[in-house]
Amino acid sequence: LPRPKFPEEPPPGPTRPSFWRSPLRGLWLTSILGSALLPLIIICAVTGFLSQAAYNPGLGHNSLLPDGGLGINLYFFHWPTSPSWLYAFTQGLHVISGLAAMPILLAKLWSVMPKLFEWPPVRGVAHALERLSLALLVGGSVFVFGTGLLNIQVFYPWPFRFLTAHYYGAFVFLAAFGLHIFLKIPVALRTFRERGVLRPLRPGLSGTVAEPYEEGHVAALEPARPTISRRALLATVGAASVGAAFMAVAQTVGGPIRQFGLLTPRSTQLDSGPNGFQINKTAAAVGIGPEQTGAAWRLRIEGESKREFSREQLLAMPQHSYDLPIACVEGWSTTQHWTGVRLRDLAALAGVPGSAEVLVESLQKGGALREVTLSSGQVAAENSLLALKVNGEDLSLDHGFPARVIVPGAPGVHQTKWVATMKFQAV
Amino acid sequence: MTRFRSAYGDSPLHLLAVLASFAIAGYAFLRIVENPSALGTLVWFGGAAVAHDLIAFPLYSALNLVAHRGIEGPDEAWEERRRVPLINHVRIPAFLSALALLMFFPLILGLDAANYEKDAGLSGDIFLTRWLGLCAVLFLGSAVIYALRLRRAQRGDEDESAEPAEPSPEGT
Numbered sequence: 398l399p400r401p402k403f404p405e406e407p408p409p410g411p412t413r414p415s416f417w418r419s420p421l422r423g424l425w426l427t428s429i430l431g432s433a434l435l436p437l438i439i440i441c442a443v444t445g446f447l448s449q450a451a452y453n454p455g456l457g458h459n460s461l462l463p464d465g466g467l468g469i470n471l472y473f474f475h476w477p478t479s480p481s482w483l484y485a486f487t488q489g490l491h492v493i494s495g496l497a498a499m500p501i502l503l504a505k506l507w508s509v510m511p512k513l514f515e516w517p518p519v520r521g522v523a524h525a526l527e528r529l530s531l532a533l534l535v536g537g538s539v540f541v542f543g544t545g546l547l548n549i550q551v552f553y554p555w556p557f558r559f560l561t562a563h564y565y566g567a568f569v570f571l572a573a574f575g576l577h578i579f580l581k582i583p584v585a586l587r588t589f590r591e592r593g594v595l596r597p598l599r600p601g602l603s604g605t606v607a608e609p610y611e612e613g614h615v616a617a618l619e620p621a622r623p624t625i626s627r628r629a630l631l632a633t634v635g636a637a638s639v640g641a642a643f644m645a646v647a648q649t650v651g652g653p654i655r656q657f658g659l660l661t662p663r664s665t666q667l668d669s670g671p672n673g674f675q676i677n678k679t680a681a682a683v684g685i686g687p688e689q690t691g692a693a694w695r696l697r698i699e700g701e702s703k704r705e706f707s708r709e710q711l712l713a714m715p716q717h718s719y720d721l722p723i724a725c726v727e728g729w730s731t732t733q734h735w736t737g738v739r740l741r742d743l744a745a746l747a748g749v750p751g752s753a754e755v756l757v758e759s760l761q762k763g764g765a766l767r768e769v770t771l772s773s774g775q776v777a778a779e780n781s782l783l784a785l786k787v788n789g790e791d792l793s794l795d796h797g798f799p800a801r802v803i804v805p806g807a808p809g810v811h812q813t814k815w816v817a818t819m820k821f822q823a824v
Numbered sequence: 825m826t827r828f829r830s831a832y833g834d835s836p837l838h839l840l841a842v843l844a845s846f847a848i849a850g851y852a853f854l855r856i857v858e859n860p861s862a863l864g865t866l867v868w869f870g871g872a873a874v875a876h877d878l879i880a881f882p883l884y885s886a887l888n889l890v891a892h893r894g895i896e897g898p899d900e901a902w903e904e905r906r907r908v909p910l911i912n913h914v915r916i917p918a919f920l921s922a923l924a925l926l927m928f929f930p931l932i933l934g935l936d937a938a939n940y941e942k943d944a945g946l947s948g949d950i951f952l953t954r955w956l957g958l959c960a961v962l963f964l965g966s967a968v969i970y971a972l973r974l975r976r977a978q979r980g981d982e983d984e985s986a987e988p989a990e991p992s993p994e995g996t
Contacts (some may be wrong), residue, residue, distance in 0.1 A: 569853070
């Protein structure tokens with residue numbers, strides 16, 4: 398095959414090995430950062446795909462992705478209802494691991510930056526393909542982590558739908574990531590065998606020496622004097638990672654540590670009252686006003702028969718109370734004490750007492766999640782409620798008054814607020 | 825095999841792995857290509873790499889260089905001049921503060937505060953205050969550690985200069 402011809406001598410600037418001076422760059426630093434990143438990215442990816450599974454995308458219009466995600470329904474199982482904190486855990490972990498990975502990712506990109514300018518830019522077919530894949534890896538990592546990070550802050554400066562772009566961007570990123578792992582794990586293992594895994598962390602600044610220069614790798618040819626030790630550099634990156642993770646943990650675990658989340662979007666609360674906990678979308682944000690939720694409101698139930706119930710009639714039915722979380726796809730959650738009617742009791746009233754799915758429709762006019770299909774398992778669970786009260790008080794309008802769904806283990810957006818209609822169907 | 829290697833530049837396994845990776849990326853690409861905002865997605869995807877590699881990286885490298893020259897001087901003999909180098913006591917809190925800003929700039933700067941406040945029902949003003957507080961704690965903590973290290977180094981100096989005057993306990 399023809400080889401592209403480049404001048405032997407690289408042009409002045411970053412293409413020359415002498416341009417890169419940091420004595421800390423080298424195979425060991427890159428390997429240790431990569432090793433820290435690997436488990437975080439795996440956790441983030443697995444929990445990300447689990448989040449898609451938690452929407453039960455095979456039911457009704459639950460899938461928010463074109464073509465159910467994969468064109469075939471990979472999510473052949475129904476999302477469980479126990480433990481009730483399941484989605485709070487998996488999605489909390491998604492955002493925690495994602496935030497924890499970001500400082501390490503930036504340090505990792507810094508450590509390999511000389512490779513972007515390596516000379517000659519293309520050495521052959523294999524090399525060209527590998528570099529193309531690295532472009533997908535770098536673009537993909539910044540794109541996927543960046544879109545996720547801005548989404549949790551409800552900041553959307555782009556022209557595309559977040560979910561589609563984040564999901565398929567993750568495919569591109571993970572494809573390039575998988576190849577990168579396959580090609581680089583042998584290099585990292587060799588480096589650890591030669592230099593030890595933690596040995597280079599021992600020396601302080603005065604004992605810090607440059608990693609040996611090897612052609613085609615990232616260590617400096619003419620290293621400057623070190624200005625920081627490897628352990629101080631890694632401690633700084635590690636502190637940033639732990640700090641970011643803690644901010645995410647705080648808004649997931651809640652309670653007294655929530656306020657120490659500092660910069661995460663649900664690290665504060667409205668007030669200390671029974672309805673003072675966090676809201677995904679307020680009534681005002683989706684155009685729900687008291688005129689729709691007043692005395693004229695009726696819950697319509699459809700199944701074998703059609704029936705309507707006022708809020709008073711629902712309150713006169715057997716009431717059950719459970720401590721259950723609402724867990725947002727944006728990674729925050731909050732556990733509250735909910736009281737209401739069991740979904741399975743409502744299914745029986747609709748004349749579908751056996752195994753039944755339910756299509757829940759909200760008063761909400763627009764939005765992809767104004768209707769949701771709950772699985773037969775979610776309808777049957779004893780702690781699945783149409784909640785009327787929280788913490789002993791009527792639901793506030795922002796928390797879904799007159800009635801909202803609370804299903805254990807499910808994503809918050811499936812816990813439909815301002816419920817108008819429930820259509821039960823035997824399965 | 826040798827002919828393959830010389831033509832391709834690596835082993836057949838390498839080619840297989842590359843093709844598998846591109847197949848998955850290609851699948852994802854096809855899933856968004858009929859999307860009306862496909863071009864926008866690609867621009868942002870490419871822009872992400874450019875923004876990091878060709879804008880953010882040179883910028884923070886230059887800042888680091890300027891900070892080092894400003895604080896420790898232009899030559900490489902800076903380490904001898906100062907008992908305890910100051911640079912990291914500035915650079916580390918600055919890095920952590922900047923990273924926090926980079927990660928949470930939409931909330932800190934209130935870029936779409938109206939949207940956040942409408943959705944969450946919470947005040948968006950708090951994040952700038954909290955970030956400034958975080959910066960203050962980081963720089964203050966770093967300064968305190970620097971002062972402690974400086975004192976320890978000075979004490980070490982005094983001990984060192986005092987040593988020859990002290991008679992040895994063995995009384996040689």
